[in-house]
Amino acid sequence: MSDLKSQLEVLLRAAAAAVLPEAVIDEVVLERPRQADHGDFASSLALQLAKRAGRNPRQLAEALKAALPVSALVQAVEIAGPGFLNFRLNPAARFAVVAEALRDPEGFGRARLGEGKRIQVEFVSSNPTGPLHVGHGRGAAFGASLANLLAFAGYSVQREYYVNDAGRQMDILAISTWLRYLDQHGVAIPFPPNGYQGDYVASMAQGLTARHGDRLVRAADALLKGAPGLPAALPATATTEQAKAAAEQTEAHMDALIAQAKVLLGEGWQIVHGETLAEQVEDMRLDLEEFGVRYDQWFSEHSLYASGRVAAVVDRLERAGHLYRREGALWFRSTSFGDEKDRVVQRENGIYTYFASDIAYHDEKLGRGFDLVIDVWGADHHGYIPRVKAALIALGHDPARLEVPLVQFVSLFRNGEKVQMSTRKGQFVTLRALREETGRDAARFFYVLRKSDQALDFDLSLATSQSNDNPVYYVQYACARINSVLSRWKGDAAMLASADLGRLVTDTEVALAQQLAQFPDMIRHAAEDRAPHSVAFYLRALAACLHSCYNAEQFLVDGDATLTEARLALVSATLVALRNGLTLLGVSTPTRM
RNA sequence: CUGGUGGUAGCUCAACUGGAUAGAGCAACGGCCUUCUAAGCCGUAGGUUGUGGGUUCGAUUCCCGCCCGCCAGGCCA
Numbered sequence: 001m002s003d004l005k006s007q008l009e010v011l012l013r014a015a016a017a018a019v020l021p022e023a024v025i026d027e028v029v030l031e032r033p034r035q036a037d038h039g040d041f042a043s044s045l046a047l048q049l050a051k052r053a054g055r056n057p058r059q060l061a062e063a064l065k066a067a068l069p070v071s072a073l074v075q076a077v078e079i080a081g082p083g084f085l086n087f088r089l090n091p092a093a094r095f096a097v098v099a100e101a102l103r104d105p106e107g108f109g110r111a112r113l114g115e116g117k118r119i120q121v122e123f124v125s126s127n128p129t130g131p132l133h134v135g136h137g138r139g140a141a142f143g144a145s146l147a148n149l150l151a152f153a154g155y156s157v158q159r160e161y162y163v164n165d166a167g168r169q170m171d172i173l174a175i176s177t178w179l180r181y182l183d184q185h186g187v188a189i190p191f192p193p194n195g196y197q198g199d200y201v202a203s204m205a206q207g208l209t210a211r212h213g214d215r216l217v218r219a220a221d222a223l224l225k226g227a228p229g230l231p232a233a234l235p236a237t238a239t240t241e242q243a244k245a246a247a248e249q250t251e252a253h254m255d256a257l258i259a260q261a262k263v264l265l266g267e268g269w270q271i272v273h274g275e276t277l278a279e280q281v282e283d284m285r286l287d288l289e290e291f292g293v294r295y296d297q298w299f300s301e302h303s304l305y306a307s308g309r310v311a312a313v314v315d316r317l318e319r320a321g322h323l324y325r326r327e328g329a330l331w332f333r334s335t336s337f338g339d340e341k342d343r344v345v346q347r348e349n350g351i352y353t354y355f356a357s358d359i360a361y362h363d364e365k366l367g368r369g370f371d372l373v374i375d376v377w378g379a380d381h382h383g384y385i386p387r388v389k390a391a392l393i394a395l396g397h398d399p400a401r402l403e404v405p406l407v408q409f410v411s412l413f414r415n416g417e418k419v420q421m422s423t424r425k426g427q428f429v430t431l432r433a434l435r436e437e438t439g440r441d442a443a444r445f446f447y448v449l450r451k452s453d454q455a456l457d458f459d460l461s462l463a464t465s466q467s468n469d470n471p472v473y474y475v476q477y478a479c480a481r482i483n484s485v486l487s488r489w490k491g492d493a494a495m496l497a498s499a500d501l502g503r504l505v506t507d508t509e510v511a512l513a514q515q516l517a518q519f520p521d522m523i524r525h526a527a528e529d530r531a532p533h534s535v536a537f538y539l540r541a542l543a544a545c546l547h548s549c550y551n552a553e554q555f556l557v558d559g560d561a562t563l564t565e566a567r568l569a570l571v572s573a574t575l576v577a578l579r580n581g582l583t584l585l586g587v588s589t590p591t592r593m
Numbered sequence: 594c595u596g597g598u599g600g601u602a603g604c605u606c607a608a609c610u611g612g613a614u615a616g617a618g619c620a621a622c623g624g625c626c627u628u629c630u631a632a633g634c635c636g637u638a639g640g641u642u643g644u645g646g647g648u649u650c651g652a653u654u655c656c657c658g659c660c661c662g663c664c665a666g667g668c669c670a
Contacts, residue, residue: 327668550630
């Protein structure tokens with residue numbers, strides 16, 4: 001209970017003021033010692049002040065101890081090591097957290113960090129050009145957990161998905177679908193290697209047929225007219241120069257196909273493009289929802305063009321003198337604002353770059369009045385952060401209002417072997433397949449079991465194992481055990497909040513209460529650090545305390561109602577923390593297993 | 594090459610932002626089910642925190658050099 005902590009802090013400050021009246025104390029360090037025999041709280045205040053005061057730290061600790069005001073919370077204060085002050089709490093203070101949790105279960109752990117502040121969390125935001133894969137899954141698990149955590153910590157949180165529905169990749173998906181459609185109608189056109197190859201494309205093509213029959217069929221020669229054709233297969237001895245030329249030709253061929261398709265289809269292109277887009281977005285939405293991830297808003301990149309925001313924001317930069325023209329393209333002088341090199345916002349061919357719409361998007365987001373905007377990005381985009389911040393500065397925004405936590409890559413392992421994935425070949429494991437294999441709970445939990453900015457090895461065998469090795473089950477099992485005991489008990493659960501806790505004295509009971517008492521602090525830290533993994537680690541530790549206590553003590557004690565109630569109150573409070581924590585991570589709390 | 598990021602027990606990872614004897618889980622070894630769920634618990638063993646310096650009462654944490662791993666460096670998205 002942080003309340004305890006702040007009360008102890010008051011005591012320490014009072015003591016310090018008495019001993020060293022002139023000393024300025026910015027922060028009083030109070031921590032939960034790792035070792036039980038160091039008490040409930042420890043402070044290194046004497047060590048910190050010793051130097052400035054020019055006094056021996058142990059002596060100073062003695063003086064501080066003597067000057068501490070008497071408090072009902074504190075049973076004993078000891079001086080240890082080089083000059084630590086170790087506080088041992090009174091039993092009542094130790095177990096006060098139990099009543100606190102039971103009095104307001106839903107509110108237990110809730111913080112008021114962000115009172116009145118609004119935060120937007122934008123995450124996943126994958127191109128709607130195919131199913132989400134396991135990498136996106138990590139972004140989803142992290143982003144959703146972070147958003148939940150911030151909301152629990154008291155911020156007003158908006159969850160947003162930025163839909164990249166305006167770019168060339170979307171055109172490529174549309175034409176890939178249409179080419180499959182043509183193929184299904186007997187129009188044979190070589191499928192470009194840079195098109196989308198997945199089965200879902202053919203499936204969408206069948207959808208087109210179902211809705212539009214052969215209305216969208218066009219002749220092959222008309223489509224191929226003007227296209228450079230695909231390059232011949234490269235010999236094994238090809239130089240990098242040749243490979244580069246072939247790749248350029250492949251891209252040029254694709255662009256020509258798209259351009260010609262727009263001409264041939266006319267309005268029909270909007271149908272193909274619009275329907276494939278809608279289908280992909282809907283697919284992602286469902287996929288994420290089944291993963292326990294919901295958004296408040298799906299924001300369309302295209303809308304930024306339609307509303308003229310992209311042109312307007314570029315114009316603003318232009319008038320502010322931050323743009324210049326070189327080799328036909330329009331460049332943003334981002335080096336003036338800390339970026340390594342200048343960046344193109346409008347290509348030689350007049351088309352805006354992805355960066356241009358991104359500037360418009362961030363300008364728009366900040367314009368909505370959020371105190372903080374958090375973009376969760378894949379770590380491969382980290383080089384992109386300085387240029388976006390540069391643009392924000394150039395537009396007169398405070399760049400500190402944008403935070404970009406990075407999520408590292410995911411490698412899958414099954415039976416100790418790495419599962420090979422390659423985006424190029426379309427061989428990637430989808431989030432859906434992962435969920436089907438491990439279940440939602442295990443997937444959500446495993447994803448946040450590692451700091452987000454660290455590469456994650458996802459062990460499928462472990463996540464699916466119904467064994468004691470599996471950390472998800474370990475935590476959930478603690479919940480199930482508590483529920484099981486409570487359901488066997490005949491008493492009234494509502495009475496537990498006022499149970500007499502004076503009978504709780506054993507080591508495992510004390511350890512469990514101490515761990516439980518750290519829940520609110522943990523929430524605050526995790527929210528401030530944008531670190532949902534702390535929640536997962538905490539829950540594991542709390543479950544461990546519960547299991548130890550469970551094995552050491554009988555909860556339902558025949559003929560001793562007060563002891564039974566005290567212990568049940570303790571584990572009920574534990575269940576409150578477990579449930580609140582798991583909920584933040586999108587993991588269920590089973591009542592039985 | 595430049596920038597970012599990491600290197601902690603055999604393996605996978607923590608370490609409350611500079612604190613006490615660096616902690617968990619797997620794997621290894623030894624114990625605990627006629628008692629509320631053994632998907633659990635208890636114990637033993639395992640370390641020069643990559644390396645060399647520096648800062649100080651005190652360094653896994655901060656600074657510098659070096660070694661090794663991963664990522665990024667497009668008028669792609």
